[in-house]
Amino acid sequence: MGHWWVRNIIEPGKLPLLLALAAFVLTFAVTRVITRLIRAGRGPFRNVSAGGLHIHHAVPGVVLVIVGGFGAFAGDRHGAGEALAAVVFGVGAGLVLDEFALILHLDDVYWTEEGRKSVEAVVLTAALVALLLAGFAPFGVNDLTAQEVADRGTVIANICANFVLALVALSKGKARLAVFGAIVPLVALFGAVRLARPGSPWARRFYGHRPRARARAILRAYRHDRRWSRPGRALEDWIGGRPDPKPPRLPERRR
Numbered sequence: 001m002g003h004w005w006v007r008n009i010i011e012p013g014k015l016p017l018l019l020a021l022a023a024f025v026l027t028f029a030v031t032r033v034i035t036r037l038i039r040a041g042r043g044p045f046r047n048v049s050a051g052g053l054h055i056h057h058a059v060p061g062v063v064l065v066i067v068g069g070f071g072a073f074a075g076d077r078h079g080a081g082e083a084l085a086a087v088v089f090g091v092g093a094g095l096v097l098d099e100f101a102l103i104l105h106l107d108d109v110y111w112t113e114e115g116r117k118s119v120e121a122v123v124l125t126a127a128l129v130a131l132l133l134a135g136f137a138p139f140g141v142n143d144l145t146a147q148e149v150a151d152r153g154t155v156i157a158n159i160c161a162n163f164v165l166a167l168v169a170l171s172k173g174k175a176r177l178a179v180f181g182a183i184v185p186l187v188a189l190f191g192a193v194r195l196a197r198p199g200s201p202w203a204r205r206f207y208g209h210r211p212r213a214r215a216r217a218i219l220r221a222y223r224h225d226r227r228w229s230r231p232g233r234a235l236e237d238w239i240g241g242r243p244d245p246k247p248p249r250l251p252e253r254r255r
Helices: 002-008 015-040 058-074 080-097 100-105 113-133 138-143 146-150 152-171 175-181 187-193 201-206 211-240
Strands: none
Touching: 015 080, 015 113, 058 080, 080 100, 080 113, 100 113, 113 175, 113 211, 152 175, 152 187, 152 201, 175 187, 201 211
């Protein structure tokens, strides 16, 4: 176990990534704890405002990402400066992605259903970086032998095949499988061969005149969501906090 840790994590080039990931996850966790306390009115923490303008923590996050990113290029390779830049970048990325939904919707949706996208973005990012630390390279190129690496044609074909499979899975509405498929070989294949989700570009293009395939896709999506929606929402609530309930809408008056 120790040999694996030294070979895959502490080897040159991976320590800054490990520090960035640790800073990213820790920053997100601390930020969520603080925002929950502010939401509940507990503790000494309060929203930051300047001149009546609420300053979201994505703002200092962007500054830290810029400082850490440029600092990594300006610092010495494998030195203390690069490690510090990685930590600064990780902290900034954690602050920014914690408000990913706000950036996406251009609205303060932090404690709404739309705000769950921030939690999904953080979890997905952390998982992908962890896979890279564990030794997975994009498109599975790291699994090639020395002879295959020497054969540029084999490498290019492997990259193209994985890229096409990832695009097919993405067009079928399976974004998570598409993203992970770019890192872990054959994962995108699983998403590419299965039925598309209703409403996805693939379903609109190919299921329009295939009522059986459309019905099977709707039924499979319903069963999947019924089985995994509640556990998934519970996990997101545990990580990021439960969204505010939507206010009831009054019926519109007919004129």
